[in-house]
Amino acid sequence: MVSSTLAPVTGVRMDPHFFRFDERSEFDPEPVLDVLQGRRLGVIFRDVIPPAVREDMTARFWNSPGLTRRTGEPSYHVGAYHWNKPIDTYLAETGKVVQDVMGVLDVADSPWHWFRDRMNTRLSRDGARLRLAEMNGETACPALVRAWHKEGEYALEPHEDEAQCRDPRQAGFEVQQVLRYEVCATNMCIEHGSGGRLVLWNLRPDDESRRRFGIEHSGFSYPPETLDGFDRLTVDIRPGDVYVFNGRHVHAVDATIGNRTAVSFLLGFIDDETVVTWT
Template identity: 60%
Template sequence: MQQSTTRLSGQQADPEFFRFEERGELDYALVLDVLHGRRLGVIFRDVIPPAARKDLTERFWASPARHHREGEPSHYVGAYHWNKDVDTYLDESAAVAEHVQQVIDAPDSPWHVFRQGVNEALREEGASLRVAQMNGRSACAALIRAWDKEGDFSLDPHEDEAQCKDPRQHGFEVQRVLDHQICAVNMCTEHTAGGRLVIWNIRPDDATRRSLGIEQTGLPYQAEALADFEELRLDIREGDVYAFNGAFVHAVDANAGNRTTVSFIMGFTDPRTVVSWT
């Protein structure tokens, strides 16, 4: 069966859930709502100071560790866990760790500010946030990237749940997040035009993934197959920070110029622990 004609099945959320809260300042209680599955997403407008945006963006483009990724074309500093065995991911994370820190350690870094705020909010619940680990080795702290793919989407429709099912990553603690909620976090430090976040009201099930042959990747979902589902298109601007449930199919639509973000994924592994990875 052709992917474009496959009928998608899975969970659809009610209207009260399927929306983004929007704020002009950071409110970490709303982020915890996303982590706990109480809301779809939240966006904080213009919360990254202009000097921090400029400094972090310049560090990214100047980094000797910046590479160009094929397939889903982007410039990036960091490591992807997507579609690889855990040892490869952890090896790549270790190799690039100092370069990642060099980028995100800019003064007033949104990475540090956001994680500190989330950690303080989690402490009220007796929990904490840290980078994911396995056998004493750490996941990548952040992925800094700028999309440059041509077409309707600069990042094709996908979801972040399937990639955590990869048997090549058995034993990696991020797989325990599947018992909870997957929260994608993005911080926009550079933006020209376009590049909206698109999210559809469908959280695909394993039957859909099997029919599409994407059980362990969650990529791609064809726009034609998503046409029957409600969608949100959210303008993203320089200085914005946003977090949302990454188990719902989402994409980045076409952008012009540079759209540079600092990103990671996070979720509970147990009631006391939230881990992050890239």
């Protein structure tokens, strides 16, 4: 029941046919392109990262010289967030950690590499390509490798990824052009305890709701009780899974026991020939 002093979030609900996750046993770039072009909510590829690859990446992550505890959050990460900061800060942080990030990603049969290679092969058929986002000759962080281990109702509170692409402190950063298309997220699970399901609501919040909660440029977070009444789905996540979904929808991670470690990045078209990624 929504509190009398806390009105429900308002925004766009999508058709029920759209609001579903497809599940595949082998990686295929075609459904990823469907997500990027707004034809489906999300897709998960089950067990496509071999155990030896997961173990190698996980060990590299926990032993990385770039491993950092995120201030105020129950998580560790290697990489840089663009979220809620000036663009110069993000690019400077990226420059300091990029070698540490690649030290985790550069393994034999790396999912980060084959995902990009296979997406580029598919995009090239349409005269398009995938690359890191850029600004003034500098590039976005290749990926963010992070581990969550928070219990409670949500390990990661309900939020959406559209608002953060509007931050005026990042004016000129080409990811802001993604807003003309779809803002999507990719996660590659290399370590997983229990719980930690992906939770999504059939809701793309509007600007009025963002202003009401004071999250116009962060999208974080929406009080769970304000989401009552919206259709929601949960997706079980297991080690070896790779999944891509539309980040305009409010989403969260539910209670997690043990480490939920993943390679993550955002992605989207900035024009009809270019998909960029950032963190």
